[in-house]
Amino acid sequence: MAAAVNGTSSPSITFYTNRGCPWAQRAQITLKELKLPYEEVTIDLNTPREDWYLKINPRGLVPSINFTGGGVHDEILTESAVVSQFLADVNPSHLTQPDHIKGAQAALFRARVAFFVDSFFSKVNTGFYPLLKAESQEEKDKLVHDTVEAIKKEIEPLLKDANPFFGGSSKLTMAEVLTAPFVQRYLSFSQAGLLPESLKQGLESLPNFSKWANEVVKQDSVQFGFDEQKIIEGMRNRIAKLKAQAK
Amino acid sequence: MAAAVNGTSSPSITFYTNRGCPWAQRAQITLKELKLPYEEVTIDLNTPREDWYLKINPRGLVPSINFTGGGVHDEILTESAVVSQFLADVNPSHLTQPDHIKGAQAALFRARVAFFVDSFFSKVNTGFYPLLKAESQEEKDKLVHDTVEAIKKEIEPLLKDANPFFGGSSKLTMAEVLTAPFVQRYLSFSQAGLLPESLKQGLESLPNFSKWANEVVKQDSVQFGFDEQKIIEGMRNRIAKLKAQAK
Numbered sequence: 276m277a278a279a280v281n282g283t284s285s286p287s288i289t290f291y292t293n294r295g296c297p298w299a300q301r302a303q304i305t306l307k308e309l310k311l312p313y314e315e316v317t318i319d320l321n322t323p324r325e326d327w328y329l330k331i332n333p334r335g336l337v338p339s340i341n342f343t344g345g346g347v348h349d350e351i352l353t354e355s356a357v358v359s360q361f362l363a364d365v366n367p368s369h370l371t372q373p374d375h376i377k378g379a380q381a382a383l384f385r386a387r388v389a390f391f392v393d394s395f396f397s398k399v400n401t402g403f404y405p406l407l408k409a410e411s412q413e414e415k416d417k418l419v420h421d422t423v424e425a426i427k428k429e430i431e432p433l434l435k436d437a438n439p440f441f442g443g444s445s446k447l448t449m450a451e452v453l454t455a456p457f458v459q460r461y462l463s464f465s466q467a468g469l470l471p472e473s474l475k476q477g478l479e480s481l482p483n484f485s486k487w488a489n490e491v492v493k494q495d496s497v498q499f500g501f502d503e504q505k506i507i508e509g510m511r512n513r514i515a516k517l518k519a520q521a522k
Numbered sequence: 523m524a525a526a527v528n529g530t531s532s533p534s535i536t537f538y539t540n541r542g543c544p545w546a547q548r549a550q551i552t553l554k555e556l557k558l559p560y561e562e563v564t565i566d567l568n569t570p571r572e573d574w575y576l577k578i579n580p581r582g583l584v585p586s587i588n589f590t591g592g593g594v595h596d597e598i599l600t601e602s603a604v605v606s607q608f609l610a611d612v613n614p615s616h617l618t619q620p621d622h623i624k625g626a627q628a629a630l631f632r633a634r635v636a637f638f639v640d641s642f643f644s645k646v647n648t649g650f651y652p653l654l655k656a657e658s659q660e661e662k663d664k665l666v667h668d669t670v671e672a673i674k675k676e677i678e679p680l681l682k683d684a685n686p687f688f689g690g691s692s693k694l695t696m697a698e699v700l701t702a703p704f705v706q707r708y709l710s711f712s713q714a715g716l717l718p719e720s721l722k723q724g725l726e727s728l729p730n731f732s733k734w735a736n737e738v739v740k741q742d743s744v745q746f747g748f749d750e751q752k753i754i755e756g757m758r759n760r761i762a763k764l765k766a767q768a769k
Contacts, residue, residue, distance in 0.1 A: 345626030357636045364629035379592030382611035389604045 286344030286365075288313035291328065292337050293320050294500045295509045297456035298355040299338040304452050305359040307496035309366045313340075356392075359452055370452060373444035384442060388450045391433050391441065395454045398429040403457060406470055407514050408521075415471050423477035426484055434483035439490040447494060455497045458488045460510075467507050469514075533591030533612075535560035538575065539584050540567050541747045542756045544703035545602040546585040551699050552606040554743035556613045560587075603639075606699055617699060620691035631689060635697045638680050638688065642701045645676040650704060653717055654761050655768075662718045670724035673731055681730035686737040694741060702744045705735045707757075714754050716761075 290313045292299040324335040332339040332353045339353045352358050363370045402422045409415045436443050441450035465475035537560045539546040571582035579586040579600045586600045599605050610617045649669045656662045683690050688697035712722035
């Protein structure tokens with residue numbers, strides 16, 4: 276039984292994804308937080324995209340959704356932030372309006388979330404793939420240092436009132452939805468040795484971030500479909516391939 | 523007399539900006555489209571930022587706003603997209619809801635705008651500063667070709683129903699607000715010889731884009747404070763400085 280969208284109709288969602296992709300996982304978390312029904316279609320990212328999928332998303336990336344509901348018919352949306360925000364916007368919830376805030380307060384919350392997410396991706400996460408690919412100890416040390424310093428300077432202060440989530444929210448917000456897949460990988464990969472152990476120690480030295488991150492990764496919506504061993508194995512293979520190509 | 527925000531109070535806005543900065547101009551256009559009153563404070567970008575401004579925006583960039591209104595008191599917001607979207611969100615208007623659309627349709631419009639703006643900045647505008655700094659004819663030719671091809675592939679199809687603005691809107695939308703300062707500079711600078719003349723010809727060969735761009739740059743809110751000769755001169759000096767530093 277489909278849930279109501281704005282009380283006017285029932286949404287029908289086809290979700291094109293791959294459970295190993297952190298970007299697609301943003302939309303996955305959104306769907307789970309909103310408890311929306313959907314049909315999941317897995318796109319194999321290890322082979323060239325098939326024509327039928329390129330018709331849905333010419334860029335060939337995941338996620339994409341096909342959405343019908345609330346007066347919107349058979350619309351295709353792509354790009355993880357766009358898809359996630361759209362789903363959150365058509366279903367007002369704790370993700371966009373913690374404590375049911377409205378008006379200017381809701382706009383301010385949205386702006387604070389946008390600043391947080393932009394800071395995370397423009398100041399911190401630029402080091403994610405370089406860290407995974409780094410070969411020498413010197414390179415790894417420098418990148419770990421830069422990542423921890425960037426989180427300390429740009430993210431730590433923005434989490435001072437997290438309780439346990441962004442802006443004092445008791446439930447996940449879009450700030451978590453859009454960053455969680457990477458936060459999860461920083462924690463998981465540094466535990467598994469895919470990222471340096473020193474990263475784990477560096478993150479643990481940041482009280483706001485580490486407390487927040489540990490709460491984020493515990494959530495059912497973030498855990499859903501995160502087959503840790505398979506994802507670590509997949510990333511190991513991908514990194515090996517990238518390194519081989521670079522030589 | 524200040525306009526009402528959500529009918530609950532009158533906004534008081536201090537706008538820290540520099541009229542030569544295209545990013546700050548995004549917020550300027552938003553303020554003008556929404557007909558909001560504000561106090562403008564010019565930040566000199568040619569000298570180190572003073573301490574009082576670094577307390578407002580530790581990154582030292584423009585724009586920043588200090589906003590009071592609608593139950594929000596003395597809040598500082600930074601980063602041009604965040605500031606512009608916040609102002610548009612607290613004042614529902616043609617920018618976010620053309621034809622007064624609501625619910626899922628409004629969310630869909632917002633998603634389409636987000637996809638458009640992301641495509642413009644991730645696929646097209648990455649060539650803006652490289653083009654300004656390019657020295658050899660070969661380099662310029664390549665960058666002009668790449669820029670025109672990117673607009674043709676990524677932007678032209680998204681403007682097929684522009685009438686004259688994004689999504690068939692008769693007034694500016696956030697799609698224009700967030701891209702207009704750069705569209706304006708592509709047109710103006712290629713006319714003035716600061717960008718290659720061939721760029722102008724390339725853009726004119728794209729019917730949707732050129733029709734749309736010509737309408738965008740005509741708008742009062744986009745023209746406001748755009749002292750063309752001064753901006754061209756300022757950019758010439760800045761490019762000369764960047765080229766000298768690179769040597």
